[in-house]
Every structure is written in structure tokens, then in C-alpha cells.
Amino acid sequence: MNKCVAIIDIGTNSIKLLVANQERTLLDTIRGSRIGEGIAQKKFIISKPIIERNIQAIHELLNEAEAFKPDHVIITGTSAVRDAENSKEFCQEVKKATGYDVRVLSGEEEATIIAKGVATDPNVEAFNEFCHFDLGGGSLECIHYQNQPESRVLFAESYPLGIVRLTEKFITNPAIKIPQKELLRVQDFIEEELPNFPIKNLPLVATGGGLSTTKNILKTGPILHLNDLEDLLNILSNITVEERIAVYQIPTFRADVMPTALMIIITLAKKANAKSIIHSSFNLRYGLAEEYFRSTS
Known part of the structure; x- marks a missing residue:
């Protein structure tokens, strides 16, 4: 059935x-x-x-x-x-x-279940190993996944580095143009919290609302290039939240936090030595679904 x-x-x-x-x-x-x-x-x-x-x-x-x-x-x-x-x-x-x-x-359960979700994405099946991060509003999950010779999670950790959390912590007024120095504080804080990024020099896969919104703005496929992300950050941080909504059709509940999201994404990509990121839609919910179907089979 x-x-x-x-x-x-x-x-x-x-x-x-x-x-x-x-x-x-x-x-x-x-x-x-x-x-x-x-x-x-x-x-x-x-x-x-x-x-x-x-x-x-x-x-x-x-x-x-x-x-x-x-x-x-x-x-x-x-x-x-x-x-x-x-x-x-x-x-x-x-x-x-x-x-x-x-x-x-x-946090550990969240990271582990997200790993189960992204592992069901057909776009990552060809990778022997990959690094994956899920960027949420409150936390960031980093996962090292191995497909071959057997599927398993080598590393899964959760950090309090979400886009709402860091926007509230470092951005004085996210509704207006955002000073570069405030975005650099976001970057510096990530560097402090993740001095040694756990996974480098592997394909970098990412999930989260900030990623899907970025993909919609850039009108690309699943591949997001670092230089495009940097250009978009420069644009969005120099316009108001009303302009982000009107010009780029960013959902209201994401428009204020998108510059912070992009700064986090860019910082993580650089720490992972990645020139591009593969966006996946297979997230926590897909991991929970996978758990349920396995338990009922």
C-alpha cells in the first residue's frame, strides 16, 4: 500500500x-x-x-x-x-x-535527519562524497556525507548561525541599506564560530529558504556560482527591503534577512574552498518522510 x-x-x-x-x-x-x-x-x-x-x-x-x-x-x-x-x-x-x-x-537529530533527506536527491547520487549545509533561520547544520562504498554520515553538527539569529545580532536595521561593516561582522562571527570548517575540497550541496530564494532571483538551475552570489549580495545590501520585495519578488518574510543569508552562504563557500554550490530541495522534511516510509515498509 x-x-x-x-x-x-x-x-x-x-x-x-x-x-x-x-x-x-x-x-x-x-x-x-x-x-x-x-x-x-x-x-x-x-x-x-x-x-x-x-x-x-x-x-x-x-x-x-x-x-x-x-x-x-x-x-x-x-x-x-x-x-x-x-x-x-x-x-x-x-x-x-x-x-x-x-x-x-x-541539533544533532536535525542534522542527521537532514542528511537522510538530501541523500534522496537524485542530483547528489553521483557524488562519492559531498559536504552539505542546511541554512535555517535559527541554526546551520553541516554534514559530511559518503555515498560510496556505502551510504553513511561521516560528520553532522548543528551551529547557532541561522539567518534570523545573525540578522538580529549584527544588523541594526535590516529594512534599509546595510552598511558593509555590519555584514563583515556577520562574516567575522562565522569565522570565530567555525575556525576550522569541518569539510573542504568536496562538492558543496546546500538547502534552506535563503538558497531557494537566491536560485529564484538568479533564475539558474541548481548550480549557484560564488561570483554571482557576491554580486547579488552587493545589490541587495544597497537597496531597501521594499525594493528587494518589489524588484526581486523576495517573499516579505525573507526580504529583511536575505543580505545576511547571502553573507553566510558566501563565507561558508569560501571556507569550504568551493567556487559553486549545488542547491537541493531535499531537506529535513524529506528526511522525516524517509524515516516514516522505512518504519512502515
């Missing part, structure tokens, strides 16, 4: 829904809900209005998923949910409102 699963991923900047069966993706959609607003603060608490906003988004996505009559529903929380002082309260509110538990992933 061809099982169907619906997976809702409560990320720091957005909530995503994947509905899939064992043969294909049926629905992949997103809501900009930014549960991680304030995540850079020492004591991060999800406010009641933000809890309500995110529960509303979850309800909307559950309603969309219902059209496919999924056999199973998974709701998961990542960086912002695990870091929040009131994480337990948020999960209880979601349970009360929807009837579903929230599976809060540790």
Missing part, C-alpha cells in the same frame, strides 16, 4: 508543509510565521501573539494536507522551538489546538 505522510516543520523563520507518498511529492508549501522573532536575545521567549500566529499557520497547513488524506501527520520543531524558554508551553498549546504532539529535534 502506498502510504501518505504530511510533515509540518516549524522553522525559525517559516513553517513548511510536505505531503508525500512513497512515489512522489504531492504538496510542498510554506507560511512565513517567524516564530524565532527575538531569538538573538539571551532569554528567548515566544510571545503569546507569535504563538497564536504560528498555531493559525499550522491549522491552515493541516487543512491543506487534509485534502490528501494522509495516513500519518508529523509536526516537528527545530532551532527556535528548542531554544525558547517556553518551548514546553508552546508545544502544549499546539497539542491543545490541533491534537498533535510536536517533536522537538535536538
Whole structure:
């Protein structure tokens, strides 16, 4: 029997829904809900209005998923949910409102499951080994994956280097033109946190909303070249958030953080000695789907 699963991923900047069966993706959609607003603060608490906003988004996505009559529903929380002082309260509110538990992933679990997702991407099957990073709103996952002689994860780690977190930490006003010195602070902080990038001189694969938005702006295939990324950063950091939305059709919930996203992506590519990045859409949700289908086969 061809099982169907619906997976809702409560990320720091957005909530995503994947509905899939064992043969294909049926629905992949997103809501900009930014549960991680304030995540850079020492004591991060999800406010009641933000809890309500995110529960509303979850309800909307559950309603969309219902059209496919999924056999199973998974709701998961990542960086912002695990870091929040009131994480337990948020999960209880979601349970009360929807009837579903929230599976809060540790950083290590998140990285490992992302690795399972990207490993299902046909575009990476030809690589004997590759480096992969997933750039989210709250965290960055770095993974060293080996396909041959057998598929296995050699390294998987999560770092608090997400685009919302670093925007809040270093960018004074992300709605206006961003001073170069503030973007350099982002770069310097990554250098401090990752003095020795764990994987170098391998194909570099990347997932995350900042990557997919970049690909849409550049109108390229899955290959993103470093010089194009640097040019785009120069453009987006020198215009206002309104111009980023109007001229480049960047979603409202990403327009303020895109310069930071590009600075992180560029810094990681340079640390990995990569001149280009291969974008993949096979992410955490695909890893969770892979786990589910394996458990039911």
C-alpha cells in the first residue's frame, strides 16, 4: 500500500508543509510565521501573539494536507522551538489546538535527519562524497556525507548561525541599506564560530529558504556560482527591503534577512574552498518522510 505522510516543520523563520507518498511529492508549501522573532536575545521567549500566529499557520497547513488524506501527520520543531524558554508551553498549546504532539529535534537529530533527506536527491547520487549545509533561520547544520562504498554520515553538527539569529545580532536595521561593516561582522562571527570548517575540497550541496530564494532571483538551475552570489549580495545590501520585495519578488518574510543569508552562504563557500554550490530541495522534511516510509515498509 502506498502510504501518505504530511510533515509540518516549524522553522525559525517559516513553517513548511510536505505531503508525500512513497512515489512522489504531492504538496510542498510554506507560511512565513517567524516564530524565532527575538531569538538573538539571551532569554528567548515566544510571545503569546507569535504563538497564536504560528498555531493559525499550522491549522491552515493541516487543512491543506487534509485534502490528501494522509495516513500519518508529523509536526516537528527545530532551532527556535528548542531554544525558547517556553518551548514546553508552546508545544502544549499546539497539542491543545490541533491534537498533535510536536517533536522537538535536538541539533544533532536535525542534522542527521537532514542528511537522510538530501541523500534522496537524485542530483547528489553521483557524488562519492559531498559536504552539505542546511541554512535555517535559527541554526546551520553541516554534514559530511559518503555515498560510496556505502551510504553513511561521516560528520553532522548543528551551529547557532541561522539567518534570523545573525540578522538580529549584527544588523541594526535590516529594512534599509546595510552598511558593509555590519555584514563583515556577520562574516567575522562565522569565522570565530567555525575556525576550522569541518569539510573542504568536496562538492558543496546546500538547502534552506535563503538558497531557494537566491536560485529564484538568479533564475539558474541548481548550480549557484560564488561570483554571482557576491554580486547579488552587493545589490541587495544597497537597496531597501521594499525594493528587494518589489524588484526581486523576495517573499516579505525573507526580504529583511536575505543580505545576511547571502553573507553566510558566501563565507561558508569560501571556507569550504568551493567556487559553486549545488542547491537541493531535499531537506529535513524529506528526511522525516524517509524515516516514516522505512518504519512502515
